Amino acid sequence: MRLFDQAKYPLIRMRHRAYGFSAALILAGIGWMIFNIVSIGSWQEYGVDFTGGSLIQVRFQQTATAAQLRAALGGSQAPPITRFGEENEFTIRAPLAGDDVETVRVGIQDQLQTAFGNDAFTILRTETVSPKVGEELERNALLAILYSFVLTLIYIAFRFELRFGLAAVIATAHDILITLGFLAIFRVEIALPTVAAILTIVGYSLNDTIVVFDRVRENLHAKGGRREDPKELINRSINETLPRTVLTSGTTLAVLGALLVVGGAVIRDFTMVLILGVAVGTYSSIFVASPALLEIQKRFGDGSANRERRKKRGAKATA
């Protein structure tokens, strides 16, 4: 059995449609981020890891509803309450009142105890983060993405050529933008693991792109590669690696799917971001990274002019 055996799809010719599709996704995401800024005051739904504050996860012995909890915690003044996975599990997000996060949390605990009794619930998890730590986290996450861009750009420029590096970074930025857009649209809470997931997407997307680029490089170095129409060469390279791209994405998605279904609530957002990232990363390695390589080549040349010059200079030096 072999999927996409001897595939010869005109994938590169479809690139303009892909640009439109990507642009639409990115614009929708950015639009939604702006909408979020207007409606909830922040472009993403940040969790306590970023904003600072307290989070309490409780599990009730008996069935309880969010409305019951809300009533117990002061009705309309109650902090945000979200059902978390199981029927009887909830997270309560306590905002910061002054500096003392501890007091807020103990207060909530007491209120729940008076309303439901001591043994009616167990507290599974509490988190308390000061805003200062949250700010640091955000800065570190941005720095991490930036550094990974710079370092991979250098590595790829060194192992391949600069334009491959640029194209890979463009594709990866594209993936991150689309993922952030989805997060904004579905208001997925941005927490510490979400950041790890986004950075993993950076790794995965690069991984995928590099396999295609590796084939481009190989075909380029093969006999007659430099003379072949770059459009044809890149298209051939994508098609040749298509079986691998599909199979690897398939197995990875199968594993992540298992994690999504049985992994539990704590890890659900994390897994969802990864699944999204793998899907987008696969798409972008075919429809964004390779076309980007072609566009860069069309505008700035493929570096052969430089090579010629260098060769000439070298010849002169030996002469």
Place this chain on the structure above:
Amino acid sequence: MFNSIRGRIIVILVLVGVSIGYLWNSGIKLGLDLQGGMHLALEVDDPESLMTPEATADAIDRIERILRTRIDAFGVEEPLVQKAGLYRLIVELPGIGLGDESRAKNLIQQAAFLEFKLVLSVTEFESALARIDRQIVGVLGVDSLRAFGRDTEGPNQDIQDLIFGGETADSSLADSTGVDEGAEAEDQSNNLRPFTSLLSSGDIEGAYLVATEDVEVATLFLALPEVQRALPRNVSVHWEADLLGLGQRTYRRLMVTEEDAFVTGDLLEDATAQRDPQFNQAQVNFQFNRAGGRRFSDFTTRHIGDFIAIVLDDEIVSAPVVQDRIGAQGVINMGNADMTEAADLALVLRAGALPAPLAIVEERTVGPSLGQDSVDRGQIAGLIGMVGVVLIMILYYRGAGVLAVMALGVYAVLVLGGLSAFNAVLTLPGIAGLILSVGMAVDANVLIFERIREELILGRATRTAVDEGFAHALSAIVDANITTLITALILFQFGTGPVKGFAVTLSIGIAASFFSALYVTRTFYLIYLSGKKASDPISI
């Protein structure tokens, strides 16, 4: 020897053996999110940035040592005290659940500054009372004092009366001086006794009694800088920690002491918790070092019959009378406290006082049940994912798929052994990283197999096709793995806690997948091909 089939098998068996050995001996350390426990990030509490960065960094260094001593004695298995950067400490206490967290935090945050001060007679303080009252009225104003009165209304007495000196005082003063309206108002404010009215004369010389419900207000008054300045020279006041029951009401003693301590806790050599055999109460025995003992005995010789206040973090834990010259040893009576409290106090005294107060900037506590739940779910997900991958590989690649699955088995053992050998901590995102790296491990195999198929289609002989397949797939595998490794290392550098765990797991996973695809799968292929002729067909 690494290239002969036998050499290769030996290398693989040794690595697998070592991995299993590590797993058998030390297992895999689970992160706090999986086994339950408390994670704290602490900083020096200095909101107004009064300390220089150097002083803060130095304080953190000293606090790290002190906390390590305190926590080692706390009795948690494998606690962690670690600096994160120059100004932050991370403390991890596995197994500390949601019941013990306040005790643990108290143990960490308690300054444990112990002082021994001479108790003075209240007469030393009396002269300052009028001045203190005036200052309070001056600073807070009559209106806010009234507001206070309403806020803290006590059950037995009208607090407003208490603060404003009561009716009798008011009327008598108005009688003696009341001339015109303005003067009367001024007199009223002059003769308010917000602080003095809270005090009753104490049961021992040197102590006032303050009703428990008034303690909060009195503390607030005393904290005013103006009041602090109004205190007589070399005199300070301290609350006693324990309550005192007198008839229907409870009180706390406010004791007048010398401002300067004659001995402090830094001269302590040892402290142990004990049960007082006579009254069956918890107590802490302490012992001074040579210098402290000399100072203590000199002082007590001169002050037989006087009271000494043992002040811990500004509160008096006990105030014994000096019966006789006391040498290097002494006792703190803990009153009604239980033995755990006494043991904790002895512990923090032994470890020493914190040079600066600590603020908790981050706290995460996970109950053990949630952690176990996550482990179980992760295992099931991992198992299902593995089965899925195995099925896909065998269905798609047949014989070669079986080889890849065997290599994947070796990969799994190596990753787990690697986690154990590097002492990596497995966190929840780490499990996800592990499962993700299974996908990546498959990728390397897929790259190789696809390449072999291509070579076979080009009409090469089986053995050449296999060799070419491995050779050509190498560059893609190397570059793809290294770029992923770069992001993993950056995550490690910038991440904290669970994210760091994820980065470590991912890195080990990448290294293992690299080895398993290029070396292990290759070896299995060599074994598979060894019985065949160069041109025999293979199952791929």
